[in-house]
Amino acid sequence: MKFQLRMIGSGSAFAKAYYNNNALVACNGYTLMIDCGILAPMALHKMNFPMNDIQGVLVTHLHADHIGGLEEYALRMKYMYQLRPSLYIEENLIEPLWDDSLKAGLRYTVEGESTLRDFFDVVPLKCDVRQEIQPGLSVELIRTKHFPNMPSYSVVLNDKVFYSGDMTFNRALLDEMFVRRQCVQVLHDCQLEGNGLVHSTLNELLSLPEEYQERILLMHYGDSMPDYMGKTGKMTFIEQHKPYEFLAAP
Ligand SMILES: [Zn+2]
Numbered sequence: 001m002k003f004q005l006r007m008i009g010s011g012s013a014f015a016k017a018y019y020n021n022n023a024l025v026a027c028n029g030y031t032l033m034i035d036c037g038i039l040a041p042m043a044l045h046k047m048n049f050p051m052n053d054i055q056g057v058l059v060t061h062l063h064a065d066h067i068g069g070l071e072e073y074a075l076r077m078k079y080m081y082q083l084r085p086s087l088y089i090e091e092n093l094i095e096p097l098w099d100d101s102l103k104a105g106l107r108y109t110v111e112g113e114s115t116l117r118d119f120f121d122v123v124p125l126k127c128d129v130r131q132e133i134q135p136g137l138s139v140e141l142i143r144t145k146h147f148p149n150m151p152s153y154s155v156v157l158n159d160k161v162f163y164s165g166d167m168t169f170n171r172a173l174l175d176e177m178f179v180r181r182q183c184v185q186v187l188h189d190c191q192l193e194g195n196g197l198v199h200s201t202l203n204e205l206l207s208l209p210e211e212y213q214e215r216i217l218l219m220h221y222g223d224s225m226p227d228y229m230g231k232t233g234k235m236t237f238i239e240q241h242k243p244y245e246f247l248a249a250p
């Protein structure tokens with residue numbers, strides 16, 4: 001089954017030239033948003049992509065460049081469109097997403113006190129379990145390391161496309177994706193400068209064999225990205241808003 005992926009944004013958390021690293025995955029008439037950062041509503045507006053065309057959102061972790069736009073998404077879906085989109089989220093992140101973030105802005109509504117489930121059809125996901133969320137579209141969350149002790153997840157789409165959450169470099173996991181799982185594409189966060197304390201650096205990714213690099217699209221990059229054009233080995237920077245098609249059988 002083919003699916004189309006468009007980055008709503010491809011920037012790092014502090015990027016100003018690019019929007020937040022969030023994506024739209026379209027398959028069989030269904031559109032899933034992967035993360036909804038603080039800049040996502042503005043980016044969708046620039047793309048002329050109406051929020052009510054997004055039927056579900058998947059959350060990788062709770063940083064603002066990945067969840068900061070959820071309040072607007074929730075309010076618009078409920079009050080402008082009378083819709084209750086699906087929220088795909090690792091089961092242990094459900095309460096923190098509400099208690100530590102969304103509750104502040106969404107708790108008080110004209111109907112009285114609301115909960116997360118008043119805005120979203122919450123679909124808990126288990127780590128390492130492949131779940132078909134729509135016919136032809138499956139997701140599998142994989143716990144990956146970002147900040148110490150912070151739950152953060154990457155996603156495998158239709159068994160064959162790996163989409164990194166924010167993660168530190170993990171060669172063994174990439175071997176697993178490329179060799180055992182035969183992934184056709186890996187979308188990987190890429191920190192251009194500095195050391196890789198909480199992200200994978202370009203230098204670390206350049207240590208990968210060329211046959212891996214050929215299948216890597218770099219994302220979550222900083223504003224200095226143009227300075228690195230031509231310096232990414234066989235890897236390519238993904239372009240925000242541009243549609244990419246992947247052939248990945250579920
Ligand atoms: Zn991020």
Ligand SMILES: [Zn+2]
Nearest residue numbers: 061063146166
């Ligand atoms: Zn992050």
